[in-house]
Amino acid sequence: MKNVKRVLHIVGKMDRAGAETMLMNLYRHIDHSQIQFDFITFTNEVGDYDAEITNLGGKIIPIIASNPIKRMVKLKQFLQNHPEYKIVHAHTLLSNAFHLLAAKHAGIPHRISHSHSTSNGKSRTIQKIYEQWALITNRKVATYRIGCGEQAANYLFGSTRNVWLLPNAVDIKKMMADANQARDYLSQEFGSKGIKIIQVGRLSNVKNHQFSLQIAEELKRRRIDFALYIIGQGPLDEILKQQVKDKLLVDSVKFLGMCTHITELMASADYMIMPSLHEGFPVVLVESQTVGLPALVSDRVSIEVDLGLNLVDFLSIESASEWADRLILSKPRMRNEESITDSLNKNGFSAETNAKKLTEIYLSM
Incomplete structure (x- = not known):
């Protein structure tokens, strides 16, 4: 189907966790004649939802790298080699900064940062420095912002202004x-x-x-x-x-x-x-x-x-x-x-x- 728009979702692994389950609830109900989901994961292990994704017409694309910088470089190269992707939708909280930076440098015009949490849960000084960099970068490179609730939006984006609040829906x-x-x-x-x-x-x-x-x-x-x-x-x-x-x-x-x-x-x-x-x-x-x-x-x-x-x-x-x-x-x-x-x-x-x-x-x- 040539007119189907493919959206590339960035996740760690499509297991039965909160954000991933929410994403699958949406994927099952989306009109596949218009929109198709593909998924970048960062493991070679099979995810709980991988088989269902494949049956629904989606692709699982693993990117394996030893650190976030190498992962970002590989993601940029992948996107440059696959011009069919115009939308990148990232679900990895602070790491969205790396992934959307890669998308920006690859020329992806639509970069969605999606917040699913109210905290990174880290307290060491170096971790807090990284957190501040990631928060600032997220806000700069995302062209569209989504939060699962007000507190999640406030954490990643600083406010709910210009953020679409998309509740974690179920069937x-x-x-x-x-x-x-x-x-x-x-x-x-x-x-x-x-x-x-x-x-x-x-x-x-x-x-x-x-x-x-x-x-x-x-x-x-x-x-x-x-x-x-x-x-x-x-x-x-x-x-x-x-x-x-x-x-x-x-x-x-x-x-x-x-x-x-x-x-x-x-x-x-x-x-x-x-x-x-x-x-x-x-x-x-x-x-x-x-x-x-x-x-x-x-x-x-x-x-x-x-x-x-x-x-x-x-x-x-x-x-x-x-x-x-x-x-x-x-x-x-x-x-x-x-x-x-x-x-x-x-x-x-x-x-x-x-x-x-x-x-x-x-x-x-």
């Missing part, structure tokens, strides 16, 4: 339909009893799984019947599993890895927890509210995630005992799908609607 109808078929999933699949708790996210420091294990210890100390299911993978995988053994929590804390049945898990859980040190606008919290699942969330997460459905409670991450108190008290699921749908649509969380808006933007370039 509302499909999620609700899948959830209604899976209300007993955890009980049937794992024999779960008591309070069923899930945590979804990369096994990395920012997600604060160590605090989750403190909560689990507190519940066990009180002789509460519970199960905590940790979904995701990452650099802390072995460390966390060893901590679970050391804390004698093996019977109560289960690691499910990179699970594809997120909707089923949410549909059958009693609570989701997110004691993160910082977040942008986690798509997983949009998903949890879509299926009516209550969530306990760190007060360091943007308040924008609360869609007004009385399903998100914010807590300080100073006291695991307070989190245990809330989990024991329990909170009913929300079953009113009409109210949920209205709230999601009102707040801009329909993947179908957002894909149409994004298509209009790409076609205007």
